[in-house]
Amino acid sequence: MEFAELIRISRCDRVMLHRPHHPVLDGTLCITGHHLIVSSRDKEPQELWxxxxxxxxxxxxxxxxxxxTLWLKCKDLRILQLDVIGADQFAKVADTLEDLIRVEEPLLQYPFFYRAMYQILEDGWTAFMPESEFSRLVQPGDDWRISYVNKDYKVCPSYPSAVVVPKNIEDNDLIAIANFRQASRFPVLAYRHEGTAVLLRSGQPLITANGKRCKEDERLLNSVLARDKRGYIIDTRTQNLAQSAKVRAFIPFKTL
Structure with a gap:
């Protein structure tokens, strides 16, 4: 997708790019559907993609x-300064960039748009197969299973489409637990030792000052911690953050 409806201006001359530890780049700005490109007009051309x-x-x-002047604060901690000449050009560049950085639909992001200009020797989509990789974690007849509740990334956008969870926990329970956990990150299996010890990861519980609980979440944890086993719940938050989280509103259960 080219995002033609979002790009008010695709080319802008006489821009100045200031960036740390680099000389000032005087050149041309080009805006594509996924990249901001600044190219110099020097004999030895420089470019920023x-x-x-x-x-x-x-x-x-x-x-x-x-x-x-536009200040571009990047997620890799860089701060770039872009000087644009002309009020109309400046407004169009600013509006275009502000709209393009707000595109959040994963399928519209660059990895899905990119088309290589050379012959692909390996299909990257089949390089990692959850069933074969998880076979080292999930053994026939044990207490774990592969769940595809997140196959469309609607339950938890930061989790993969396939996850390993306790066998006796249904997908509907996982949806309820996701609504009880920060960023919808319900507990999933991350590591399994030969001696049957396991490591789960999840988001923090969204409890309130009233101490509201989630029975599905407790059932999942109890299914992992059998009577003859002992486990630890490690909270990586600071004490102040953990206390302040209690006053947040409880997110009610909703079906997806």
Whole structure:
């Protein structure tokens, strides 16, 4: 997708790019559906290619009709300064970048759009098969299973489409647990030792000052910690953050 409806201006001349530990780059700005490109006009050309998804915020400082400065604060901690001449060009560049960095649909992101210009020797989509990889964690007849409750990434957008969970926990229970955990990250199996010890990872529980609980979440944890086993729940938050989380509103159960 080219995002033609979002790109008000695709080319802008006479821009100045300031970035740490680099000389000022005087050149041309090009905006594509996924990249911001700045190219110099020097005999030894320099270029900056920046994915829109790497830009966290765009701050604009207009200087009347002469143009203005854009501060691009990136997710890799870089801060880039872009000087644009002309009030109209400045406004169009700023509006375009602000709209492009807000595109959140995963299927519209660059990895799904990219088409290689050479012959692909290996199908990357089949390089990692959950069933074969998880076969080292899930043994026939044991207490774990592969769940595809997140196959469309609607339950937890930061989890893969296939996860390993306790066998006696249904997918509907996982949805309820996701609504009880921060960022919808319900407990999933991350590591399994030869001696049957396991490591689960999850988001923090969204409990309130009233101490509301989630019976599905407790049932999942109890299914892992049998009577003859002992386990530990490690909270990586600071004590202040853990206390402040109790006053947050409880997210009610909803079906997806």
């Amino acid at each position: 920046l994915l829109h998804s790497n830009i966290d915020t765009v701050e604009r400082r207009q200087q009347g009709m002469t143009g203005g």
